[in-house]
Amino acid sequence: MNKDTRNYILMFWDPISFVAAMAFISINAVIPNFLNELGASAFQISLASALCSIGPFLAQPIFAQVAMGTPLKSRAFSRLLFTQRFLFLSYVILIPLIYRQLPGLSIVIFLFIWGIFNIFVGSYSPFYMSVLAKVIPGNQRGRLQGYATAAGNILALGSAFLVGVFLKKYSFPYNYAWIFGTGAVFLILNAWGFALIKENPDQTEKKAINYFKYIRQIPHTLKTNRTYATAILGNSFHVIANVALSFYTLNAIRNFEIGAEQIALFAGIGVLINIFGSAIFGVIGDKIGHRYVLMITATLSIIAPVLALSIHSLTVIYISFALSSLATGGYTLSSGVNIINHSPETQVPLYVSMNTMITFIASSVVTLIAGAMIDIFSFTPLFVITAVGGLISLLIYRGSDRGKDVMRLQR
Numbered sequence: 001m002n003k004d005t006r007n008y009i010l011m012f013w014d015p016i017s018f019v020a021a022m023a024f025i026s027i028n029a030v031i032p033n034f035l036n037e038l039g040a041s042a043f044q045i046s047l048a049s050a051l052c053s054i055g056p057f058l059a060q061p062i063f064a065q066v067a068m069g070t071p072l073k074s075r076a077f078s079r080l081l082f083t084q085r086f087l088f089l090s091y092v093i094l095i096p097l098i099y100r101q102l103p104g105l106s107i108v109i110f111l112f113i114w115g116i117f118n119i120f121v122g123s124y125s126p127f128y129m130s131v132l133a134k135v136i137p138g139n140q141r142g143r144l145q146g147y148a149t150a151a152g153n154i155l156a157l158g159s160a161f162l163v164g165v166f167l168k169k170y171s172f173p174y175n176y177a178w179i180f181g182t183g184a185v186f187l188i189l190n191a192w193g194f195a196l197i198k199e200n201p202d203q204t205e206k207k208a209i210n211y212f213k214y215i216r217q218i219p220h221t222l223k224t225n226r227t228y229a230t231a232i233l234g235n236s237f238h239v240i241a242n243v244a245l246s247f248y249t250l251n252a253i254r255n256f257e258i259g260a261e262q263i264a265l266f267a268g269i270g271v272l273i274n275i276f277g278s279a280i281f282g283v284i285g286d287k288i289g290h291r292y293v294l295m296i297t298a299t300l301s302i303i304a305p306v307l308a309l310s311i312h313s314l315t316v317i318y319i320s321f322a323l324s325s326l327a328t329g330g331y332t333l334s335s336g337v338n339i340i341n342h343s344p345e346t347q348v349p350l351y352v353s354m355n356t357m358i359t360f361i362a363s364s365v366v367t368l369i370a371g372a373m374i375d376i377f378s379f380t381p382l383f384v385i386t387a388v389g390g391l392i393s394l395l396i397y398r399g400s401d402r403g404k405d406v407m408r409l410q411r
Contacts, residue, residue: 003198007135010193012148014128017190019152019274023159024183027052028325029267030163031114032250034176038099038107042250046371048114049246053239053364055118056125057357061214064353067126071201073134074194077127081191084120088113089184095177125356126349129336133348134199139286142293145333146282153278156271159183164264218354227400228342232355234294234396235335239363240389241301242328243370244382248308248321251379256314269318270325281330290334290341295397297330301390305383327390335359 024030027049035045063080070076091113099106136144159182166178222229249266252258281293304323307316336352343351366389370382 004135007197007199008140008144010197011132011136012144012151013193014190015145015148016152016155017186017193019149019271020155020159021183021186021190023156023267023271024163024179024186026267026270028245028270028321029249029263030176030179032246033253033263034173035107035110036250036253037172037176038110040107041371042374043368043371044107044111045250046246046367046374048111049243050364050367050371051111051115051118052121053118053360053367055115055120056122057360057364059119059122060126060353060357060360061211063123064126064349065214067123067130067349067353068347071203072199073127073130073202074197074199077123077131078191078193078195080120080123080127081194082188084117085184085187085191088117089181089188092177092180092184095173095180099173122353122356125336126353129340129352130349131194131197131199133340134202135197141337142282142285142290142333144282145337146278146280146285149278149282149329149333150275153271153275157268157275159186160264160268160271163267164261167264168261217350218357221351221354225342228339228351230396230400231338231342232358234298234393234400235331235339235355235359236362237389237393237396238294238298238301238331238335239359240366241298241305241386241393242324242331243363243366243389244301244305244308244386245321245324245328246367247370247374247379247382248317248324250374251308252314252317255312255379256317258314262314265318266321269322273322273326274329277326277329278333281333285334285337290338291397291400293330293334294338295394297327297334298390298394298397300324300327300330302387302394305387305390309380309383309387 031048032045035048040048066076067073091109098109102109132141162182163179166175166182169175170178222232249263252262252266281296284296285293300323304320304327307323308320310316335355339352339355340348366385370385373381
């Protein structure tokens with residue numbers, strides 16, 4: 001097997017194993033119910049969701065500069081992933097003991113561990129996108145991610161089924177120890193794939209990590225690359241729209257008192273809808289342009305909260321969750337590739353991480369505000385804000401530089 005084929009297979013394995021794993025550790029379906037069982041408030045549940053943005057935001061300057069100075073990025077990335085996932089697995093094994101011995105601190109301990117987990121998530125964008133740009137041709141990236149994510153979602157249907165089985169078969173908190181533990185094992189297998197990738201070393205220059213110099217460079221970069229700045233602005237409003245996805249399950253728990261089977265159904269719906277969506281979005285991205293994928297997903301992110309606002313029904317909540325899952329999945333697939341198309345080849349980790357930092361600020365702030373608003377006003381303000389965010393992102397993508405769409409064929 002030649003190196004290119006080997007790398008393609010391993011990069012194909014990444015979305016498959018990652019998507020299947022994260023169905024067990026879903027911030028949109030599993031974790032909200034786990035925290036609700038622990039007695040968490042809506043704000044604490046929103047904090048768990050916000051940590052998915054806050055952790056990577058804090059770590060971006062460090063990991064971006066490490067990636068820029070690392071000749072063999074896949075190997076360094078695999079070491080970071082192994083560290084993250086074995087740490088999380090260690091916590092999961094201790095969940096029953098913590099709940100029994102320190103029940104009053106269970107929420108705080110989970111949020112602390114989840115925060116550490118998400119600090120390591122800060123390595124995902126700069127390292128993964130750098131590896132993708134190095135080993136996969138530009139006109140194949142969308143389809144690779146789309147088809148692999150679709151395959152991963154097929155496996156994740158089994159993951160969602162197992163979530164329901166674990167919830168019913170075992171008592172709390174042993175059920176969640178099994179759920180999170182299974183997900184952690186899948187994530188460890190996912191990390192192994194990056195350790196096996198063969199890449200040519202980059203010519204790099206070791207530099208001291210300067211956190212604040214990195215921060216100061218962001219405004220200059222945005223001023224000198226207007227199309228890149230526009231792409232980030234569209235992404236920022238898109239992630240605001242995506243915030244709604246984290247709260248549809250909580251809405252169903254609070255307003256419709258759903259049980260274990262219905263919670264597992266949320267995970268299953270998200271998985272099922274993205275089987276087809278990922279493959280279709282991957283083809284659209286490669287054939288027409290990832291900007292068009294983002295326009296489609298922005299439209300879906302408007303429709304989902306509007307439906308939830310208009311009709312008080314559990315069925316409509318499921319539909320809104322499905323549309324929002326599809327929007328978030330398409331955004332995840334295309335936003336990073338769209339940023340690569342606006343980035344100098346030698347500075348992909350830097351440009352990708354800047355996008356990640358800025359969008360994570362928008363996402364985390366709105367998520368925390370949403371949690372507070374839900375405790376005070378219920379879910380209506382959240383759905384209004386996210387629908388408006390989707391509309392603004394759609395308008396920005398529509399007016400952005402269309403010439404950049406063809407760059408995907410040249411890289």
